[in-house]
Amino acid sequence: MDPRSEVLLRQAELFQGNLLLAGLPADDLLGRLPNAHGWCWHAGDQAVLDARFAERSHFGVNVPGRGFDSAVVFLPKSKDLADYILKAVAARLPGAEVFLVGEKRGGIESAAKQLNAFGKPRKLDNARHCQLWQVTVGNAPAAPDLESLAQVFEVPLADGPLKVVSLPGVFSHGRLDRGTALLLEHLDKLPSGHVLDFGCGAGVLGAAVKRRYPHNTVTLLDVDAFATASSRLTLTANGLEAEVLTGDGIDAAPMGLDSILSNPPFHVGVHTDYFATENLLRKARQHLKNGGELRLVANSFLKYQALIEEHLGICAVKAEGQGFRIYRAKRG
Template identity: 65%
Template sequence: MDPRSEVLLRQAELFTGSVLLAGLPADDLLHNLPDASGWTWHFGDHRHLGQRFGARTTFGVTPPEAETDTAVLFLPKSRELTDYLLATLASRLTGKLLYLVGEKRGGIERAARQLEAFGKPQKLDSARHCQLWKVRIEQPVPAPDLTSLAQRFTLDLADGPLQVVSLPGVFAHGRLDRGSALLLEHLDGLPSGHLLDFGCGAGVIGSWLKRRYPASQVSLMDVDAFAVEASRLTLAANNLEGSVFAGDGIGDAPEALVGIISNPPFHQGVHTHYQASEELLRQAHAHLERSGEIRIVANSFLRYPPLIEQHLGSCQTLAEREGFRIYRAGKR
């Protein structure tokens, strides 16, 4: 059981009736709170919860429409995303209670101050290295417009400007990270066919691929609903077409790809998490055509070349800069 869930269950009498658990972990909490429902923007968690609890969980960037007696937000990593989530939950809870739970090392004490926008926060519990806070929503709160919270910026690339629309919570929100910048410089000469931007974030790589290779089919995939929505917005801002969808790792990717391009994620919340990246390297061959290849950017300290050579073929280092390396491997 996730320690944040354990803290909630210490106060289980507070969470009877219809409770919306926003950003809940994929554990047994819904089993212990039989009248509660879940809302998540992590596709892997949604799939796991859906297999056990069916329609009691929803996935997306907005909460389910059904009325609820109260709501609990499991603190995300991003402060901007926390602002949006608190506001969108508070807009449905006038006169009711909104709870916030999170790990101390995740910044729960700082985040609790964000509750002051809605009332006077009160700490209810501190255990399992987590804290539980509440606030009563005394005044009506307008529902936030997610797209109005987007950060829009222009990348001046070698082949012309690219418009980017980044949403709260998306990796490298409002900027181009150094790894992706380096990767963009080493994407020439890709085979013609179906290309995948794996872990697409705000859609920078996928949009560039579609512009550079207009005859190719381009798909963009991410585990995060806010990244999926941001990628759709970025494609639209550049008058480009692509298939954008949520997936929990390379197993959800299409087959018969000629190229998998990725700045693979290795953080989940406040935790370092390499599983998705390592599974990508182990399973990419099953999704590539015989002439297909993979190009990724990774921190220099990560020992990816042996894994790439074990499962794909000879690994080339195309570039190295500022602690990042670009790796390329063709399917053998």
């Protein structure tokens, strides 16, 4: 059981009504709170919840349309995303109770100040290295328009500026990160055909490839619903069309790919997690055609070269700079 869920269950009498759990972990909390309904934006967590609690968790970037008596928000890593989720929930619950739960090292003490916009928050519990806060929504905000919260910026490329639309919570929100910038400089000589942008975030790589190689089929894949929503907006902003998938890692990707591009993440929330990238490196071969290529950028300190060679083939460092390396390997 997630420690945040354990904290809630210490106060279970508060959560017996028709309850929304926003950003809930994929544990047994829904089983312990039979009147609760989840709202999830992580495809992996949603798959687990669907398997265990069918039709009791809503997936996407918008608050579920059904009615609730109260809500618990599990603090996300991003302050901008927390602000959107809290406002979206509070807008639906004037006069009702909204709770915020999170880990101390995730910044719950500071994040609780965001509840001041709705009323006077109070701390209910402090346990399991987590805190639980409550506010009665006396000042219900207008329902936030997610798209209006996007940060739009341009990336200068050889074939002209690329417009990027970044929603709250998306990796490197509102700016181009150094790893992606390096990979954008080394998109030459990609195999033609079907290209996958794995861990697409706001869709920078996928959109750049589709514009540069318009005859290629491009698929963008991310585990996060806010990321894939951003990618769709980025494609539209540049007049491009490509397939966008929300799924849990490389297992959700198409087969028969000609190339896989990635600037993969290695953090989930406040915890370090290499699983998605390591799973990609182990299984890329299954998704690539013979002669298909993996081209990946990663922090130089991450020892991925040996893993790539073990599972795919000879791996070369195509470029290096700013603390990053681009690895390139072909399926033999």
